[in-house]
Amino acid sequence: MPDEEQPRDNKAGAATKTKPRPEPETDRPSSGPASWLPSIKVTVASIVLALLVGAVLILVSDRQVIESFRYFFSYPWDAFRNSGQAIGESYSSLVSGSVGSWSAISATLERAAPLICAGLAVTLAFRAGLFNIGAQGQLIVGAVCAGYVGFHYDLPPVVHVLTALLAGLAGGAVWGGVIGVLKARTGAHEVITTIMLNYVAAALLTYLLTKESFQQPGSNNPRSEKVDATATFPSIFGVHSGIVLALLAAVGVWWLLERSTVGFELRAVGANADAGRTAGMSVAKVYTTAMIVAGLLAGLAGTQQVLGHQDSLTASFGGSIGFDAITVALLGRATPLGTVLAGLLFGALSTGGLAMQAGAASTPLALTQVLQALIVLFVAAPALVKAVFRFRESDNGGAVMAKGWNS
Amino acid sequence: MSTVTSLRTPDATDTVRDPAEMQRRVKLTVTLLLVSAIIFYFWWTIDDEQVFYLLSGERTRDTVPGEISTHPVTLTCGIVVLVAAVAAALGLMRHGATTLISMLVVGLAFLLCFVVWAYSDLDVAFKPWITNPLPGTFAVATPLVLGALAGCLCERAGVINVAIEGQFLAGAFFASVVASLTYSAGAGLLGGIIAGIGISAMLALFSIRYLVNQVVLGVVLVVFAQGLTNFLLDQIPNDATIKAYLNEPPKLQDIAIPGLSDIPLIGEAMFDQTILVYLMYAAVVFVTFVMFETRWGLRVRAVGEHPKAADTVGIKVRRIRWQAVLLAGVFAGLGGAYYTVGSTGSFDKNASSGNGFIALAAVIMGRWHPLWATFAALFFGLMSSLRNQLSLVDKIPSELLTMTPYLATVVAVAGFVGRVRPPAADGEPYVKS
Numbered sequence: 001m002p003d004e005e006q007p008r009d010n011k012a013g014a015a016t017k018t019k020p021r022p023e024p025e026t027d028r029p030s031s032g033p034a035s036w037l038p039s040i041k042v043t044v045a046s047i048v049l050a051l052l053v054g055a056v057l058i059l060v061s062d063r064q065v066i067e068s069f070r071y072f073f074s075y076p077w078d079a080f081r082n083s084g085q086a087i088g089e090s091y092s093s094l095v096s097g098s099v100g101s102w103s104a105i106s107a108t109l110e111r112a113a114p115l116i117c118a119g120l121a122v123t124l125a126f127r128a129g130l131f132n133i134g135a136q137g138q139l140i141v142g143a144v145c146a147g148y149v150g151f152h153y154d155l156p157p158v159v160h161v162l163t164a165l166l167a168g169l170a171g172g173a174v175w176g177g178v179i180g181v182l183k184a185r186t187g188a189h190e191v192i193t194t195i196m197l198n199y200v201a202a203a204l205l206t207y208l209l210t211k212e213s214f215q216q217p218g219s220n221n222p223r224s225e226k227v228d229a230t231a232t233f234p235s236i237f238g239v240h241s242g243i244v245l246a247l248l249a250a251v252g253v254w255w256l257l258e259r260s261t262v263g264f265e266l267r268a269v270g271a272n273a274d275a276g277r278t279a280g281m282s283v284a285k286v287y288t289t290a291m292i293v294a295g296l297l298a299g300l301a302g303t304q305q306v307l308g309h310q311d312s313l314t315a316s317f318g319g320s321i322g323f324d325a326i327t328v329a330l331l332g333r334a335t336p337l338g339t340v341l342a343g344l345l346f347g348a349l350s351t352g353g354l355a356m357q358a359g360a361a362s363t364p365l366a367l368t369q370v371l372q373a374l375i376v377l378f379v380a381a382p383a384l385v386k387a388v389f390r391f392r393e394s395d396n397g398g399a400v401m402a403k404g405w406n407s
Numbered sequence: 408m409s410t411v412t413s414l415r416t417p418d419a420t421d422t423v424r425d426p427a428e429m430q431r432r433v434k435l436t437v438t439l440l441l442v443s444a445i446i447f448y449f450w451w452t453i454d455d456e457q458v459f460y461l462l463s464g465e466r467t468r469d470t471v472p473g474e475i476s477t478h479p480v481t482l483t484c485g486i487v488v489l490v491a492a493v494a495a496a497l498g499l500m501r502h503g504a505t506t507l508i509s510m511l512v513v514g515l516a517f518l519l520c521f522v523v524w525a526y527s528d529l530d531v532a533f534k535p536w537i538t539n540p541l542p543g544t545f546a547v548a549t550p551l552v553l554g555a556l557a558g559c560l561c562e563r564a565g566v567i568n569v570a571i572e573g574q575f576l577a578g579a580f581f582a583s584v585v586a587s588l589t590y591s592a593g594a595g596l597l598g599g600i601i602a603g604i605g606i607s608a609m610l611a612l613f614s615i616r617y618l619v620n621q622v623v624l625g626v627v628l629v630v631f632a633q634g635l636t637n638f639l640l641d642q643i644p645n646d647a648t649i650k651a652y653l654n655e656p657p658k659l660q661d662i663a664i665p666g667l668s669d670i671p672l673i674g675e676a677m678f679d680q681t682i683l684v685y686l687m688y689a690a691v692v693f694v695t696f697v698m699f700e701t702r703w704g705l706r707v708r709a710v711g712e713h714p715k716a717a718d719t720v721g722i723k724v725r726r727i728r729w730q731a732v733l734l735a736g737v738f739a740g741l742g743g744a745y746y747t748v749g750s751t752g753s754f755d756k757n758a759s760s761g762n763g764f765i766a767l768a769a770v771i772m773g774r775w776h777p778l779w780a781t782f783a784a785l786f787f788g789l790m791s792s793l794r795n796q797l798s799l800v801d802k803i804p805s806e807l808l809t810m811t812p813y814l815a816t817v818v819a820v821a822g823f824v825g826r827v828r829p830p831a832a833d834g835e836p837y838v839k840s
Contacts, residue, residue, distance in 0.1 A: 061642055131622055133764070187826025188817070192768040196813040196820075199761075203813075207806035327630055330623040364641040369634030377627045381617040 039333070045385045046378030047345075054371045055087045058363055062086040090356050090363045097355020098348035104355070106239040110308060112347025114139070116246040117301035118325030119332060119339040120253050121176070121294040125190075126334040127257055128290035129270035134179060134194025135298040136322025137201035138172040142299025144205060145171030147306040147313045150227030152213070160230040165303050172299015173292045175201065180291025184284035190291070198322070206315050214313070224313040232310045242304035247340065249297055254336040256293070266290055298322065324372075331376045346372060432498055438822070439492035442513060443485050446520045450481035455527040460537035463675050472536050477527055484516035510823070522793065525802045535800055540792040541676035546750070548788030549687050550575065550759070553742030554766030555773065555780040556694045557603075557735035562775055563698060564731035565711035565832040566614050569625025570606060571739055572763025573632030577602035578743020580636040583754040586656030586747070595656050595748040596683065596741060603740020604733055606632060611732040615725050618836040629763070637756050654753045659683055683741065683749045690738055694777045707731050711830035714837040724837045742766070772820055774827050790815045 059065050068078040098108050118135040125132035146168030182188040208214045209222035216225050233240040257263040269276035269286040277283050332338030353368030459472035500506045554571040561568035581602035586595025613619040643653045659681035667678040698704040706727050709717040714724045746758040773780030790812035798805035
């Protein structure tokens with residue numbers, strides 16, 4: 001992708017020319033692999049901008065503030081004080097709820113782990129020129145397989161968790177592979193098939209939850225048994241080790257994309273399928289491989305949802321992870337490292353959002369959704385951010401894959 | 408489709424020994440044989456002599472239902488499909504209108520037998536009657552068609568619109584609020600349109616002015632619209648009197664068109680509907696006409712296929728794209744309004760429940776053509792309608808039935824639509840160099 005090969009002295013040159021101005025990112029001379037510094041700058045600026053818009057929404061949602069704005073002209077101090085208080089309370093609970101304490105950090109990490117894995121699933125497919133909206137379905141199938149092995153079989157401790165994990169990976173890979181095979185053999189557009197298979201997976205889950213072998217004994221609720229203790233991920237400092245798996249997966253994806261032949265073919269086909277075909281690559285094989293690996297990664301995200309904390313399967317255990325994963329991958333500019341960082345950020349935002357809702361200002365949870373959308377939007381529109389903050393840089397700050405549907 | 412036909416060899420007796428053609432023939436034959444086998448299985452296993460159907464009106468004590476004799480009907484259908492299979496094996500099924508029609512016949516025959524099978528041999532005292540699936544089809548398909556039209560307009564102009572779901576949500580929410588404030592469902596439609604245009608304006612601004620990747624942008628706008636509508640919904644206090652002003656809109660009333668609404672089978676489904684459904688018909692005609700018969704439409708397609716060439720002959724690429732995207736917002740906003748004032752009334756979180764993405768699928772399945780996209784949406788609507796109908800019958804677990812429309816779409820896409828070609832410049836921002 002273009003942002004990795006940009007000239008690195010661009011930033012340093014620009015910084016000397018501009019007047020000293022409160023910039024959101026440090027002016028460190030670009031040392032080491034600093035080509036990503038400008039894009040970090042844009043990202044941080046985007047977050048600041050999004051938080052500013054969020055502050056306006058907080059004001060609108062706070063009744064006290066609105067009351068005090070009624071008599072703004074007679075006593076403006078009240079309005080300012082209340083506004084400041086509302087924004088301060090909301091954002092401080094956002095921060096303290098996500099990284100303020102070890103328990104908050106561990107919640108953030110556990111929230112981030114599946115987001116990272118599913119985000120990697122989207123990232124990988126993206127690099128092959130496929131738009132994988134289907135992480136949700138792959139995640140559900142993966143979790144169903146992992147969960148079933150987790151609660152149905154009695155196996156020795158280490159073997160059990162590994163088998164369950166493998167089952168989850170396999171389930172996700174199959175669900176993703178179907179899309180790859182359909183795309184490769186019949187040309188069925190992956191956007192359609194992934195959307196449809198998401199619904200199919202959700203229906204499959206609800207169906208299975210009506211079956212006795214999936215339900216808790218003596219209960220008719222659509223809720224499965226809890227997975228056995230032997231099948232759960234071991235915890236490290238109170239965080240389940242899924243986050244380690246997620247990071248390993250990110251390294252694996254990086255290696256696959258940047259250092260392996262398969263990854264080269266994948267990127268080549270993603271950049272230009274016709275050129276890849278002309279160069280003798282099998283586009284069908286690339287699509288299939290990409291979707292299988294993507295499904296595998298999404299399946300890993302699914303296993304974390306069930307095996308992380310000895311959970312049971314319910315109809316809604318997946319939440320909207322598969323969908324959030326798309327935003328995560330896009331925020332991470334479809335690179336493994338970016339996806340990890342974006343996943344951490346989104347994990348923090350969603351745990352912090354819960355704290356914000358429970359906090360003194362009781363800001364609606366939906367605000368974090370708006371924040372997430374705005375951050376990605378601003379990151380994707382570097383021209384806008386630069387116009388607002390008056391950055392003077394000629395590079396594009398990492399415009400993401402300006403491409404359309406790949407047919 | 409017809410242009411493809413005419414490019415092929417017109418001589419039907421000419422036997423093409425192209426391996427791809429042979430493979431296609433074998434596949435088609437096997438598929439048709441499978442379908443006929445399933446139908447014969449139905450014929451073999453059904454014990455009931457008759458099933459009853461009622462295509463219009465309410466079921467009362469005195470209603471006399473129609474009767475379908477199960478065995479003759481399934482047998483006939485099976486033979487028809489078998490004949491089609493033989494025709495396919497002999498290589499008579501080429502690309503062309505006849506093939507399309509015969510495939511349609513096969514599909515309908517299969518659906519009929521499936522429904523008959525599902526309604527027969529039920530172990531219940533009060534036997535359900537087969538009802539007309541068409542009203543349900545239009546209920547599901549109306550917003551999908553409107554969304555798909557919006558998608559076609561945007562994408563033909565070269566702007567990918569993944570944000571149809573976002574437009575639906577915004578349209579649904581503001582339609583509800585405006586209709587509640589004004590006590591008028593019609594004004595609600597206007598509110599929906601304005602909200603749809605609002606999201607469209609964001610789409611246009613960021614994709615055309617700020618060159619944001621359009622797939623990213625679409626996804627983001629969906630999240631944004633979800634967040635915004637949820638946020639605003641949370642702002643409406645849980646107080647009945649205030650709620651009545653903000654989120655309890657009047658619903659659109661059905662208007663029966665005299666004469667047309669009395670047509671058997673389709674009259675009630677198509678011509679005894681709300682104004683929104685009629686607007687949908689008009690929109691299909693309008694978009695198709697504008698896109699293919701007017702100068703502006705030609706320009707839209709030109710900037711979507713080859714913006715540079717269009718620019719060279721003096722077309723303002725960005726302006727045309729802006730216009731197309733904003734116009735698309737009108738239709739998507741109307742589609743969104745269906746989910747509040749058009750059907751259930753007040754707005755709930757995620758009112759459109761992912762249907763915007765199905766509209767997007769319809770756009771792609773319909774090969775970016777408004778008419779074909781409409782058919783794709785109707786196909787999905789029919790499948791959903793049958794699903795809803797059959798879930799009242801206890802033959803197949805309803806949880807499994809839930810997935811049928813989606814599976815049917817996958818089968819249709821993989822089996823019959825195949826590789827599609829988007830507008831050449833779809834998703835590529837135009838920068839004048």
